[in-house]
Amino acid sequence: MTTKLSLATLDKIQATATIPGYDRSVLSAGIVHFGVGNFHRAHQAVYLDDLFSSGRDHDWAIIGAGVLPSDEAMRAKLAEQDFLTTVVEQDNNRSAARVTGPMIDYLRPGHATATIAQLAEPAIRIVSLTITEGGYFIDPASGTFNPAHPAIVADGQTPDDPKTVFGLIIAGLKARKAKGLAPFTVMSCDNIPGNGEVTHAAVCGLARLSDPGMADWIDANVAFPNGMVDRITPATGPREVGIVASEYAIDDNWPVFCEEFKQWVLEDHFPAGRPALESVGVQFVPDVAPYEHMKIRILNGGHAAIAYPAALLDIHFVHEAMEEPLIQAFLQKLEFDEIIPVIPPVPNTDLNDYYRLVETRLFNPKIADTIPRLAQDGSNRQPKFILPSTADRLARGEDVVGLSLVSALWCRYFAGISDSGKAIAFNDASADRLQEAALKAKDDPKAFLALSDIFGEVAQSELFQRRFAQALTTLWEKGTRETLKLYIDGKLGD
Known part of the structure; x- marks a missing residue:
């Protein structure tokens, strides 16, 4: 028999799960967070839960916010259970809820008016975001807003009735400015290099369309710290809901499963104040960039590399992909030969050891992360996780056999x-044009590289064109297994 998750039932639930070590009634809001998905609830919310349980900073609770109509489903499900979440942390040797x-x-x-009013409350000192890589209106080829x-364009024309998260942030800042209140800090928690700088560009870029003076004020007065976040968090489905019910006797509308490992590295730039997250494991550093490069290229790049051959x-499942010797060897060779050598040094970190940790995490069968999740949204992820390594190697005059193979595998995948x-089954906003180009590329590989908004200047490299064509032709002629074998043996493109 299960117990419905709510504040009233926590006494029963603590028999099978750890419950908050604080009285929820004493919390007050200090953060508005846009994008209440699984990752946020397994990461930022967990760090804050740890902090509140230590007896500190109870005035930094979260108010969730959404922009898309689909966000209402999450809001309704969480509201039914007093905004509580069951988080199941799973290591290779243990699981705990x-x-x-x-x-x-x-x-x-x-409800823009209510959201703007909340953003204008003096107690709100941080606005945070997990809106996915595709939510920042970035041109993939140039990497700019x-x-x-x-x-x-629509928000620029109607700034008083914003529909985007950036329009809401600007309206909230305008309302604070009119009240004489200090601005809140805007903190991105998405997997984007320089995520604070990217968010800064989006907010100021949108503001400039309707109010250049406001854009200048934001540029001069609002903090956008960069941060690196890390925790593998698969999607929730009936399987996860069922496990929480059967193993922990909790009826949770939308639980979250994640690995035990988590990491958060932040630049300490919070003029309006911040919670003492360093006391619960967050690293505050002068420059996040080295950590970002390491994580995005080794972990997220590794995800992107194995997704398409596995599909x-x-x-x-991801752990099943890693159990396939060809995929494991392919990823190791790619990382050690081409990705890791172009990553700048990271303070007190051995990059080879970091990869070994990543590999162990990918082998975790309890996470049950899926290949379809890793394969989704490649039109946004490839330009951020794979192509920067390709561009760096080309700039050095170095070969790109493995990275070109990753791009060719992505193309082959989109043949359908x-x-x-x-x-x-595709999950990508650009799926139709990607498939059209991928099918043409079977006979003319350059047809896929003609997606200039994705490949940018990389596609102009004669070496990349040649390596991509060799890999794609081999994939069609010999299949994925044989192509991986040729790459691992150092014979692809000979």
């Missing part, structure tokens, strides 16, 4: 069928 409670409210998506995106071989003939 905890109930976290740092979120005390969730603003209704689409795109002011011509229709959603941005072409009909492998569903696995090596066995099984249909592939």
Whole structure:
């Protein structure tokens, strides 16, 4: 028999799960967070839960916020359980459930007036974001903010009725400025290099469309610290809901599963104040960039590298992909030969050891992370996680056999069928044009590289063109397994 998750039932639930070590009624809001997805609830919210349980900083609770209509489903499910979440942390040798409670409210998506009013409250000192890599209106090829995106143009024309998260942030800052209040800090928690700088560009770029003076004020007065976040957090489905019910006797509408490992590195730039997160393991550093490069290229780049060969071989789970000797060897060679050598040094960190840790994490069967999750949204992820390494090697005059193979595997994946003939379901906003280009590329590899908004200047490299064509042709002629073998043996492209 299960117990429905709520504040009233925590006494029963503590028999099978750790519950918050603080009285939720004493919390008050200090943060508005946009993008209450699984990652946020397994990461930022967990750090704050640890902090509150230590008896500190109870005035830094979270109010959730959404922008998309789909955010209402999450709001409704969490509201039914007093905004509590069951987080199941799973290592190779242990599993444990905890109930976290740092979120005390969730603003209704689409209610701009109420959201702006909350942002203008003096107690709100941080606005944080996990809106995915694709939510920042970045031109993939240039890596810069795109002011011509229709959603941005619309907010620029109607700044008093914003529909984007950046429009809401600007409206909230305007309201604070009018009240004579100090601005809040804007803190991105997404996997984007220089995520604070990217957020700064988006907010100022949108503001400049309607109010250049406000854009200048934001530029001069609002802090956008860079940060690196890390915790593997798969999607929630019926399986996860069922495990929480059967193993922990908790009826949770939307639990979160994650690995035990977590990391958060932040630049300490919070003029309006911040919670004492360093006391619960957050690293505050002068420059996050080295840590970002390491994580995004080794872990996220590794995710992107194994996703497409695994999908072409009909492998569903990430740990099963790593158990395939060809994929494991492919990833090791790619990382050690081409990715790690172009990553700048990271303070007190051995990059080879970091990769070994990543490899151990990917082998974790309890996480049950899926290949479809890793394969989604490649049109945003490839330019951020793979192509920067490619560009760096080309700039050094170094070969890109493995990185070109990653791009070729992505192209082959978008032909729409696995090596066995099984249909592939895409999850990418650009899926239609990617598939059209991928099918043309079977006969003319340059057709895929013509996606200039994705490949940018990398596609102009004769060496990359040649290596990509060799890899793609081999994939079509010999299949994924044989192509991986040739790469591992150092014979691909000979």
